[in-house]
Amino acid sequence: MKITQDVSRQRLGAALVALAALLLIWQVSAGAQELERSALEILSEGERYSLQVELAQTAAERRKGLMDRDSLDPDAGMLFVYPSPQPPQSGFWMYRTRIPLDIAFIDEQGRIAALYTMQPCTSPNPADCPATVAGVEYSAALEVNAGYFEAHGIGEGDCVKWPGQPDGCVGASSVE
8 A cells, every 4th residue: 555655646746747847848938939020111211221120019028128138130120019109208128138229219100209229237126227218109119239220320200111000101201
């Protein structure tokens, strides 16, 4: 009888270890899921600039953003898409973000309403990391490598287009 109980306990223990391992693997793989990617185009003074962007569409994806990355391809970025306009007092921070970034806050018409450059925050304390406040109402935000916008002459009022965007850049004279 004691041998049977010991074997049953060993099997139960092995089953619990296997279950814990499966849960850990599932959790790690779920956290490492790649975001949907999309082509994005910026129209500035008659020029078109193409980027491949990751789409941060859920609250969890937007919270994670580009944290814990060591690099970003030169013509890549992350587009943060919101279901409704965000207030001017909201913004972004660089906690656990290792690379300097430019950010464009994009209005409901698809136009760049504000641009900023953000530096990495090396503090382990998130409270020590400053926020970059938009200062304008926005429906999306685009992060790219720092210096990208200046190097390409991209500025406020330029048009940003991506698939699924409703009627981008309404009344855009440089787009037509």
